[in-house]
Amino acid sequence: MKDTAELERRHIIQFATAQDYDAFACHMNLKSKSFPQLRQVRPLRLIRAISCPLSSVDRIASAPFVQSVEADVRIRLHARGPSSGSSSLYAGTPAAADPEAVKIPWGIRHIRAPEVWSKSRGDQIRIAVIDTGADYSHPDLRHCLSRGINVLSHQPYPIDDNGHGTHIAGTIAAYTNQRGIVGVAPQALIHPVKAFDNQGGAFVSDIVKGIDWCVANGMDIINMSFGMRTYSKALEAAVLSAYRAGIIVIASSGNEGKRAEIDYPARFPQVIAVGATTRRGRIASFSNDGKQIDIYAPGENIYSTWLQGKYRELSGTSMATSHVTGVVALMLSLKPDLKPLRIRMLLRKNARLILKPGKRDCIKELHALRTVSALFRKKK
Numbered sequence: 001m002k003d004t005a006e007l008e009r010r011h012i013i014q015f016a017t018a019q020d021y022d023a024f025a026c027h028m029n030l031k032s033k034s035f036p037q038l039r040q041v042r043p044l045r046l047i048r049a050i051s052c053p054l055s056s057v058d059r060i061a062s063a064p065f066v067q068s069v070e071a072d073v074r075i076r077l078h079a080r081g082p083s084s085g086s087s088s089l090y091a092g093t094p095a096a097a098d099p100e101a102v103k104i105p106w107g108i109r110h111i112r113a114p115e116v117w118s119k120s121r122g123d124q125i126r127i128a129v130i131d132t133g134a135d136y137s138h139p140d141l142r143h144c145l146s147r148g149i150n151v152l153s154h155q156p157y158p159i160d161d162n163g164h165g166t167h168i169a170g171t172i173a174a175y176t177n178q179r180g181i182v183g184v185a186p187q188a189l190i191h192p193v194k195a196f197d198n199q200g201g202a203f204v205s206d207i208v209k210g211i212d213w214c215v216a217n218g219m220d221i222i223n224m225s226f227g228m229r230t231y232s233k234a235l236e237a238a239v240l241s242a243y244r245a246g247i248i249v250i251a252s253s254g255n256e257g258k259r260a261e262i263d264y265p266a267r268f269p270q271v272i273a274v275g276a277t278t279r280r281g282r283i284a285s286f287s288n289d290g291k292q293i294d295i296y297a298p299g300e301n302i303y304s305t306w307l308q309g310k311y312r313e314l315s316g317t318s319m320a321t322s323h324v325t326g327v328v329a330l331m332l333s334l335k336p337d338l339k340p341l342r343i344r345m346l347l348r349k350n351a352r353l354i355l356k357p358g359k360r361d362c363i364k365e366l367h368a369l370r371t372v373s374a375l376f377r378k379k380k
Contacts, residue, residue, distance in 0.1 A: 010072035012205055012234045013060060014049040020065040021048040042205055046212035047237040051205035068233055075207060075228045077131070077164050077200040078252040078263075079316040080286060103181045105171070106279060107298030107323055112369035113184045113330070120372055122185025122329035127172060128219040130210040131165030131226070133158035133194035138166060138305050140174040140181055141190070148192035151209040158194030163307045165192060167314055168225050170305030171322035172329070181304065181311065184326025184368070185333070191219060196226070204232050211238040215245045220332055223325040224251035224271075225318030227263030236268055243270035248332070248340050250274060250325050252317035254288040262288045272328075272344055276300065276320040277365055281354050287317055289363075295347045296354075297323040297366040327368045334375050350374050 015021040025043060042051040051072050054060060061069045104114060128148070136145050136157060148158040160166045175186035193213060195206040207224075214222050222242060242249055250272045254263035266273035276287035276299025283289055284300050299320035306312040328343055338346075350371040351364035 009053065010051055010203065010205070011054045011057060012044065012049050012051050012070050012072050012208075014047060014067045014069075014234060014237070016065050016067045018048055021045075024050070024065075042209070044205060044208045044212070044234070046215060046241050047208060047234055049208070049234060051203070070233055072203045072205045073228060073230060073232070075202050075204060075226050077196060077226045078255050078318040078321075079164055079167070079200075079225070079314050080255055103303065105181060105303040107171070107302050107319070108182070108184055110279070110298050111184070111323060111327065111366045113326065115369045116330055116372045117186075120330040120333045122173065122188035122326065123333045125185065125188045125220050125329040125332045126191060126218065127188055127221045127223060127325060127329060128191045128193050128210075128214040129165055129168050129172070129223045130193040130195050130207060130214075131168055131223075132162035132196040132198070132200065133160035133165045134169045134190065134192040135160050135166040135305070135307050135309075138170075138309050139178075140176045140305050141166070141169055143175055144173040144186070144188060144190045145169070146189045146191050148194065149210070149213045150194040151206050151213070152194060152197060158192040160192070160194070160307060161198040162196065162200055163312065164196070164200060164225070164314075164318065165194070166306055167302075167304045167312060168223060168318065168322045171302060171319060172223065172326045174305055184323055185329035188326070188329040188333075191217070202226070204235050208234055208238040211242050214247060215242055219247055221248045221250065221325055221328055223321060224249065224265055225316075225321045227252060227254050227266055229263060231264060235265055239265050239268050239270055243340060246339070248272070248328055248343055250321055250328065252321040253293050255286045255316050256288055257286050258288045258290070260290050262290060262292050267292055270340065272324065272340070272347070274317060274321040274324050275363070276315070276317045277354070281352075281365065282357065283363060284315070286315065287320070293363075294344055295324055295351060295366055296320065296363050324366055327366060327371060330368060330372050331375055334372065346371055346374060
């Protein structure tokens with residue numbers, strides 16, 4: 001026999017109209033004290049939906065007030081251990097071992113971000129990082145971490161208990177005058193949205209809740225360094241809502257090394273999809289590839305902030321995505337009214353062209369200096 005957990009797998013139920021959703025939400029609030037099991041129901045206001053355990057999908061799917069029902073599936077982070085062959089997933093080197101007092105990681109130098117800082121440092125651009133949270137005590141992040149949300153619990157701060165979110169935040173906006181690292185946009189603001197648990201897993205409904213917070217709180221950019229292979233109507237609806245609100249959504253393509261497809265949400269047309277390159281300017285062996293990828297960026301052995309004030313190297317399209325997010329922050333700081341399609345075009349038009357080995361076509365790798373300089377010239 002199937003166990004209870006399998007029989008009552010969580011599903012996302014989207015209502016046909018806003019009126020249907022509001023009526024259900026009102027009824028649920030009235031009955032919540034009498035029926036404790038209603039506490040398992042999670043409202044997803046942004047997409048007129050709820051997430052809850054279901055024992056019978058067919059019965060609810062046939063209801064006239066229901067638009068769709070889908071499994072509330074798990075999503076994974078797009079990070080790997082360094083490509084040096086370490087057996088530990090998050091192996092790395094503490095900053096104290098580095099001879100430089102202030103370190104600008106190779107990827108940030110490679111995209112020539114430091115040459116942009118006289119023009120833009122991403123001043124006050126609001127970036128939501130939907131991830132595992134962030135380490136608010138890290139000395140390189142104290143200046144940039146602003147309020148966020150923990151969608152997994154009622155804790156007041158989205159504290160990172162995994163490390164991945166802290167790593168992403170460091171590449172985007174770390175800054176120090178002493179020992180530590182500097183990120184791509186060191187004056188941007190990071191708003192951590194904790195949707196992933198300490199094992200690096202999340203449900204689609206967690207991501208939808210996170211996007212809802214981003215829309216309600218006027219974020220400029222959403223960084224999504226995660227993905228899944230299967231299509232989700234609920235996730236697409238949430239991303240579309242963010243896009244319509246003028247938020248730039250940037251997502252990693254995945255680490256399966258596939259050559260014809262990329263993960264969701266990067267596959268959605270409203271999202272800037274990111275692949276990963278190596279120090280040698282080649283597509284990383286783990287990176288998904290294909291025409292659906294808008295831009296590539298450094299993603300191999302990326303050195304960034306970690307828990308407890310430490311530093312680690314990670315590889316993945318997750319890391320590549322944080323470089324792109326940082327450059328978009330540099331762009332928006334100069335020209336806040338830039339629209340998503342315009343940003344995508346500028347990133348691609350000013351990219352470094354890299355010829356694929358054994359092929360005639362090229363990929364486009366992120367180039368911060370060219371991209372931001374194009375904006376700066378237009379501003380004059």
